Amino acid sequence: MTEPLTSELRKAITGWFIPHRYNIERWAYALQRITGIGVTAYFLAHIAETGNVVGGLSVWNTPSVGFARDIWTATFQFLENPLFDMGLVVIGFMLAYHTINGIRLTLTEFGLLQGKPSRPDFPYEPKSFTKSQRAIFWFSILFATATAIYAMTVFFGV
Amino acid sequence: MRESSKMLLHYVTGLGIVIVGGVHLFTVFLTGPYLQNLAFIGGAYSVIAIYKNVIFAVTLELLLVLVDYHALNGIRVILIEFHQGKTWERGVSWILTITGLLLLIYGTRTILIANAIVI
Numbered sequence: 001m002t003e004p005l006t007s008e009l010r011k012a013i014t015g016w017f018i019p020h021r022y023n024i025e026r027w028a029y030a031l032q033r034i035t036g037i038g039v040t041a042y043f044l045a046h047i048a049e050t051g052n053v054v055g056g057l058s059v060w061n062t063p064s065v066g067f068a069r070d071i072w073t074a075t076f077q078f079l080e081n082p083l084f085d086m087g088l089v090v091i092g093f094m095l096a097y098h099t100i101n102g103i104r105l106t107l108t109e110f111g112l113l114q115g116k117p118s119r120p121d122f123p124y125e126p127k128s129f130t131k132s133q134r135a136i137f138w139f140s141i142l143f144a145t146a147t148a149i150y151a152m153t154v155f156f157g158v
Numbered sequence: 159m160r161e162s163s164k165m166l167l168h169y170v171t172g173l174g175i176v177i178v179g180g181v182h183l184f185t186v187f188l189t190g191p192y193l194q195n196l197a198f199i200g201g202a203y204s205v206i207a208i209y210k211n212v213i214f215a216v217t218l219e220l221l222l223v224l225v226d227y228h229a230l231n232g233i234r235v236i237l238i239e240f241h242q243g244k245t246w247e248r249g250v251s252w253i254l255t256i257t258g259l260l261l262l263i264y265g266t267r268t269i270l271i272a273n274a275i276v277i
Binding site for chain 1: 172176232241267
């Protein structure tokens, strides 16, 4: 509690990226946080990007359709390059993972898929992480990978 | 608002996003060529056609509200897990509330103006 804020924050953040001796539930947690931040960053960018549909921040009246079309087309052409497309593939992976794993978390939040309480025994497998939850976790990884592959076919035509 | 209510709202908005976000992704990716749907005009699902359609415009607004809350509350949860304390938690809440409102205003502005564009 008395630790200075900066060292506390550093420890908290690096903790996610040093997955030493993580069990699978801890991986699911770290991924949920990281993908959440990633999708939030995309959300911010997306609000800014779609603002250009009407001509961006400087436009405060209803623009003519030609003006709006030109601004949007220029924005879209700027964004349509392999770097941003690759970013969208990653965002697709993140969004898909976050969705399915989020459904798992919602189910457990309301008491489903929890299993029975049991004694912790060596090697201390997380008992709370039941088989059905494990299945959903692996499905989320699979679904996210499929989404990323689909995104690649859309953006790169692979 | 109690912490438990905030988290309940987090789960509710999350499930809402699955549905409303699903509609949004569907209109962009599954109703025709992606490049055609992201063209400004032309085709039933082009950018301006979506904004001009009242049902889709309301869907976008709903998605904006849901994602705005869900994303910023998520960031809040992460930040108050990093560090605890009255000042920190209050500061985080205030900054994120203001950020959320600004995003909501800017996003709503886009939807309203785009909806009013005369084709």
